[in-house]
Structure formats: C-alpha cells, structure tokens
Amino acid sequence: MRQVSILGIGQLPVREHWELSIRDLAVAAGREALNDADIKRVDALYVGNMTSGSLNQQHQLGAVVADFLGQWGVEAVRMEAACGSAGSALRQGLLAVASGECDAVLAIGVEKMTETPGRDTTTALVGAADAEYEAVHGVTFVGLNALVMRRYMHEYGYEHADFAPFALNAHANGAKNPNAMFRDPISAKAYQRGRVVADPISLYDASPIGDGAAAVLLVPTAKAPQAVRIIGSAVAIDTLAIHDRQDPLWLAAAEQSAQRAYQQAGLGPADIDLFEAHDAFSVMAALSLEACGFAGRGEGVRLAQAGEILPTGRVPISTMGGLKARGHPVGATGLYQIVETVLQLRGAAGEAQIDGAHTAMAQNVGGSGATVVTHILQRA
C-alpha cells in the first residue's frame, strides 16, 4: 500500500446556514480543499453524511456533489456510519489512494440539519442507535448517553460537577476558532447551572447540532512529501445496542481501532501531542480517553480535572472547540476533526495552536461507540 498525505483542507463555519443547501455546503468545502491543494481534477469523491435520506430527501450525494464541483465522470459515492460518516469517507478515500487506483481523492463530510420541514431531527438522530431494540422503546440518542453517564457516575463515584472540565476546555478552545459555533468561554458556575437535557446530561454536557461541511484532498505521500501524513488509519465496530455490550462503560471499538492505528504508526499514547476526541457528550470524551490508553479505567474524568486535557496539558483534546463548542454537524464532524488536526500540524491553528504539535490523533465515533474510526497524522 502507498502512504497517503493530506494536501488540501477546507471547512465552513458550523452554524445555521439558512442560505445554503446540503449540496452548497459540500461544494463550498470541497472547492476550498481543491484550491488549498491547487488541484483542479480528482479521481474520486467520497462524501460522508448521515441524514440526507431522512432529513433532506436527497440520496446519491456522491454524484450530486461531484457534479456541482464540476467533476464530471469521476467516481463518487456517499458513506454512512451515523456520526462516524465523515471519518469513514476519509478512510475509504485513503484506501483508494493507497491501492494505487487513485492519485487525487476528495473526501467531504457534510450535514444539513436546519430547515428540514416536516422532518424531525431527534427521530433521525436516534437512527444512530439500534432501531429494533433501543429506538423502538422511545428513547432518544441523548437519553441513551444519559444512561451511560449515570452508570459511569455510579460505578466510579463521580458527581455531575466533576465533568465540568470537559465543557470548560471545549468552550475556551472554541473561542479561539473562527469556525466554531460557540465562541464564548463558559464558567464553572454556568456549567452547573446548565439546564437538564436528559438527566444527568445537562446543556453543557451535550454537543449542539448544526449545518456544516469539511473536506480534505488526499494524494500519495510520494507526490507531496511536504504535506501532513496519515500514519495510522483503522475502523472497528461494536454492537449498536449498549445493552448488548459486555461492559457498557468500555468502548471496545475505540480501543481496537486505536490499537490498530498505534500499531501501524509504531507509536503509543505517549507519542500523541493532541487528540481530537469525539466529545459528543462529556462522558463520551472520558470513555474515549480511557479506551485509547490516555487514562486508566474510570480515570478519564480525573485526567480532565488534573488539567491534562487543556492546551498545556499532557493530552490536549478538543483543541479547536471539539464537538461541544465547534458544533456537531453529525456526518461532517469526522472531517472537521481532521481539518483541525491538519491546521495544528501545519502550525496554522492561530490562537488555538498547540505548541510543538508533531503527531496527532483524531477519533470519530458513530452511535455510542458502535463504529469507531481512528486516524493518526504526522507533520512531514
């Protein structure tokens, strides 16, 4: 297999883009990545998206986005793995280049969640859970994560207030990212006052949905030796239904995909300078840190309390705001994480720059740990 690098990146601010349709969003991010790479024509396009079928009544996003990008005749397809869709699109784009079949591939993650008349976003989102054994009972996706958080607090003896460092870090970092949905730091008092969404998850434990698109342009490393390299790439699945897992507090797929990526890269957790975790809910950030070997079992919250997830800490997370503050346009998130990681490794993250960022990991999660896509990137 050929080694693959990221030559171009593009992203739109996450917000309610009332003036842009789903194709407009994807095309804008894709064009920016093409311009950034100074490439006009690609061999293939992979579009990551979760809800275009359920919310936008538009299937076949691969072809429609390729068409409006002026890429007639290319290979194109949409990848869907719920909130892990964009990471999956990157993964397949990487295989297309690594195989030797393609020399330039565009991977775009896109989601249009506002202006969906007659369609219910909450119903669409619980499609990330098990339709027959979880959603059928009327539980929402945030409700399922609330059960996990409650169990985590019970098993490890934490209070709700102990999770504050995740939200405080994310919002402080989001304030430095011009593309973030929320750009105001929050206080510990604000965190505690956050209204309950699904007990014990309160407003500041849950990431906001939004419209957005992010894109990367992939080439063989040999053709762009100066570009950021992908040195680890792996996907693993777990059961969709949380009750089917041997341990509801262990993200087995996150562990497996991280371990495979570490092995490919010849690295371990200690070598990672920053980690874009899938902090859809604060408890998921804690569980990801544990599964990837940054903290012991039940110690993810303690790691955050010790300040180690801050930009100055041992393993900075959510460095541009994470899902919590940058926003979570579900099927686009995995590529926002990658674009932000590339900015960090290029030393181009502005106010949010992590000093000496050389090697970074990004982990994109579909469902509550059902599809986990891990990538390790390194500065050339």
Next chain:
Amino acid sequence: MRQVSILGIGQLPVREHWELSIRDLAVAAGREALNDADIKRVDALYVGNMTSGSLNQQHQLGAVVADFLGQWGVEAVRMEAACGSAGSALRQGLLAVASGECDAVLAIGVEKMTETPGRDTTTALVGAADAEYEAVHGVTFVGLNALVMRRYMHEYGYEHADFAPFALNAHANGAKNPNAMFRDPISAKAYQRGRVVADPISLYDASPIGDGAAAVLLVPTAKAPQAVRIIGSAVAIDTLAIHDRQDPLWLAAAEQSAQRAYQQAGLGPADIDLFEAHDAFSVMAALSLEACGFAGRGEGVRLAQAGEILPTGRVPISTMGGLKARGHPVGATGLYQIVETVLQLRGAAGEAQIDGAHTAMAQNVGGSGATVVTHILQRA
C-alpha cells in the same frame, strides 16, 4: 493492486419479506456467502443500501449487520448511491482487497421496502433524482423515466409496442430463477394491455420494488485461483438532473464506466457473453445497451427486436429475470446482478444457464444514469 475474486455468494428471494427486518435480510444473505466461501471471519464489511435512513429509521447499517453476523471488531460501513448502492459496495470492497489492507471482505446489498409505516416509498425513491431541481416540482422517479422514454420514441420513431421484447425476455428468464419475484412468462398481448403507470411507461416497462439482500465474499485471486475473477471495475458519475445533460438520450456515465472496465479487462463488447443491464425501465435497458457499445445510437430497441438480447442471442441480458422480473430491491440490486453473473460463470444457473458463459458484464445504475458502476467478471 492485487487481483480480486469472488469466492462466495448468497441471496434471498426478492419478495415481501414480512417476517424479516432489514438486518435479518442482510444477515441471511451474508451468512450464505460466508458458508459458500467456507470462511468464518472477514476483515471488512461493506453494506450497500439506499433507503434505510428514509424508510427504516436505521442508520449505521454497517455496524448493525456486522454485529448480527458475529463479526465483532471488524471494519464496516454503509455505501449509498441510490439504486447504485450495492454495486458501489462491491467496488469499495474490491479496493479494500486490492490495496492489500484486507484478505476477506463481505459486500452485502440490502433493501427493506415493505412494512415501512408512516413512510412513503415513492417519496423516498425520488431522492434518487435531484431534490432541488427535479423532485421539488412533484415529479416521481418513474415520471422522470417516462419523459426519457417519450423523448426516445420521438427521436428514433418507435412505438410503445416496440419495447415489448425487453419485458418478454425478462419475464421468460425470471420464470427460470427460483429467487425471482415474478415467475410467470408474459405474452406480447399482456405487454400491450399493461396499465399505464406514467405515460408512456406501462406496468411491464417498470421494475417492481421488493425486499431483498444479496452478498458476495471477496478474496485475493492468488488465494482462490479457481474462483470467478473481477477483471474490470469502474464507477463514473453524470448529473443527477436529466435536464442538465448535454443529451438526455445518452448515458455518458454508463459509457465512461464501461469503457474504463473494458480497458482494464483488455476486452470489448464483442467479448461479453452476457450482460446484466440495469433494466429498471425498458428504455433504460435500451440506453444501457447503446452506451456500452452493444448497439448503435437509437438501435437498442432494434437489437432487442432482433432477438439478440435473448439467452440465445448475441448479448443475452436479464438472464435471471433482471430488475423487471427478479425484482428491484433498490440498494440491493447491484449485488443480485453480481450473484447471478457468478452463477452463470460457475455454470450453476440451472434452467437459466447461458451456454458457454465465460466473460460477463454487470452494470448497476443510480438515478437515471447519475452513478454507474460497471464490473466485468470472468471464469477462472
């Protein structure tokens, strides 16, 4: 790139499977392919499906199907390109094996179109067209194809009755396929009496939807030299909106993907012993024959009238019934085509067997020619 072969196949009869959910359908076909290949564990699973988001409220089919197949921890994702979804899943599975990343990959196409309470199948299906420029005007997917058929008749001077050979051939062949939805031959008189669905498309010009799943197990050719080989594989896109095309009667993406596949295989149309065309509508069968070089422009219907698409003809099509008689579970169809092609090349097609079948082509189409996936297969 490594060469890839198909070691195992599985399929379910296409019909209304009221007793099986979408995951049940996929798992049954996948298990059959695993058993056929005598393989227990795969490295990756690619699920092709169009409407699970819009009709089944289940996203993340990759993980849920892998889980219920007992393939914990594997890589899995869903591919969507409207009716071209299953062909796209095969294509990505092939790249995963060709790259060297995977040694055993399962590709499953699945669709569950009955028992979708509160969801409208016609609305879901027009998502294969352009939501912003076609569907918004209230046109259905069959309505769009009716416009194409009317234009074809006008340009080339055909009558509706001239299209009868496509339906007669498909239903005669479907009668020999135990997995076909319709197993009765039809007469020319029945074709003419078919009720109008969207003028000029009548009942026997349109393929029926249904529930179904089909699967293949892919391995490197070096590990299974006796298995059917994939010697050509290509995808090309065109505009979703038919009015955006330079010529609404030319399937440019079908031509491009076929030409690339021919080039990879070092073959041309004259070398193809049978062609599984995407005969969603009879006019689409005619246009596919033309775009792939089996007939001149406007001559697809004449080729059918001359008997050349029959099992005894120059280019047999729909040899197991095609979309028209086997049935069209939209996102599964591309893999039904491949499974049937493999049966033909193994000499295991029973009553439907094409004598001396050595090299075959299957073409899976998303939308009205917007995403076209072409594969050429050969007996070892």
